[in-house]
Amino acid sequence: MTTPPTSRVDKLLSSMGYGSRSEMAQLAKGGRITLDGAALSDASARIRVTADLPTRMKIDGQPLDPVAGLVILLHKPLGMTCSHKEAGPLVYDILPPRWRQRSPAISTIGRLDKQTSGLLLLTDDGALLHRVISPRRHVAKTYRARLARPLTGTEAALFASGGLMLEGDAKPLAPAQLQVISETEALLTVTEGRYHQVRRMFAATGNHVEDLHRESLGSLALPDSLSPGQWALLDEDQIALIFA
Numbered sequence: 574m575t576t577p578p579t580s581r582v583d584k585l586l587s588s589m590g591y592g593s594r595s596e597m598a599q600l601a602k603g604g605r606i607t608l609d610g611a612a613l614s615d616a617s618a619r620i621r622v623t624a625d626l627p628t629r630m631k632i633d634g635q636p637l638d639p640v641a642g643l644v645i646l647l648h649k650p651l652g653m654t655c656s657h658k659e660a661g662p663l664v665y666d667i668l669p670p671r672w673r674q675r676s677p678a679i680s681t682i683g684r685l686d687k688q689t690s691g692l693l694l695l696t697d698d699g700a701l702l703h704r705v706i707s708p709r710r711h712v713a714k715t716y717r718a719r720l721a722r723p724l725t726g727t728e729a730a731l732f733a734s735g736g737l738m739l740e741g742d743a744k745p746l747a748p749a750q751l752q753v754i755s756e757t758e759a760l761l762t763v764t765e766g767r768y769h770q771v772r773r774m775f776a777a778t779g780n781h782v783e784d785l786h787r788e789s790l791g792s793l794a795l796p797d798s799l800s801p802g803q804w805a806l807l808d809e810d811q812i813a814l815i816f817a
Contacts, residue, residue: 577623582606583616589638590671600632607631642698643672643679644812646793649693650801655684664693667802682706683766691716691787692795694807694815705790705815711747711764712791712815716771719784723756728778732761739773746774760788792817 583597586606591597594616600606601616608620608630620626627637645668649655653662657678664681665673672679675697682694682705696702705712729751731737738745746767752760761771772782788795793814799805 577621579619580622581616582613582618582620585620585622585640586616586632586637588676589640590674590676591632592671605633607634638672639806642701643675643696644698644701644807645679645695645804646795646799646807646811647693647695647804648795648799648801649685649690649787651688651690654687655681655693664695667804668695685787686769689716689785689787690801691785692790692793693787694790701812706766708765710816713762713764713789714766714787715760715762715789717754717760717784717786717788718758718771718775718782720757720759720775721781721783722779724753724759724780725778728759728775729753731778732774737774737777739767739770739777742767746770749774791815 582601583594586592586597587594592600597606598616601613604612604614606613606616613630620630622640623629627639630637647664647667649664653664653667655664657663657665657680665679668679677697677699679695679697680702682696682702685691685693694705704710732746732749732751735748736745747763747765749764750762752762754760761774763770763774767773771785775782791814793807793811796805
């Protein structure tokens with residue numbers, strides 16, 4: 574059996590975004606950090622970082638966030654950018670402030686452009702991030718598109734052909750699946766993540782996407798209960814749905 578790693582309390586909590594080491598020392602002195610119900614007065618003490626630590630350690634009576642492997646499902650609203658640096662509203666602004674201080678940093682798994690809404694994942698787990706976006710994984714992404722003009726009826730065959738070449742690209746797109754909802758609305762499932770891919774695919778047919786919303790990633794769907802701007806933490810079973 575592998576022995577769990579150990580860490581200083583102040584270093585661990587600081588890396589989780591709860592504050593500086595000196596701030597953690599003050600919390601400990603004030604009896605505000607507890608482990609298994611007992612106050613931890615010395616923030617320099619070393620503890621074992623076990624899987625159940627977030628339920629055993631509390632700050633001001635509140636359980637800790639997951640120590641590592643934080644995976645967040647966000648219903649991205651329109652008008653927000655998937656960036657740490659760009660001007661204007663950012664998707665990270667929605668998250669609790671301490672999460673923006675975590676190390677490793679939380680990043681989006683892929684991106685949705687400013688005018689696209691829907692399912693967006695964020696994580697501090699670099700290995701998971703690369704698994705999801707890796708071209709070899711072929712993780713399916715389903716988008717609902719509302720179009721400016723009626724579909725012609727030829728789009729499904731073209732998208733499924735594996736021969737559609739987008740302007741500026743060096744190779745054709747992988748086959749994609751189109752499900753027609755109405756003459757101006759459709760679901761499109763792609764397994765690649767090229768720049769503005771869905772919008773460019775419809776543009777290649779002479780149409781224009783007016784509204785775009787990502788509904789699912791793999792078998793993980795955006796819950797109806799999650800309104801724009803709301804988020805939820807995913808458990809291991811939900812994460813597994815991405816690859817199902």
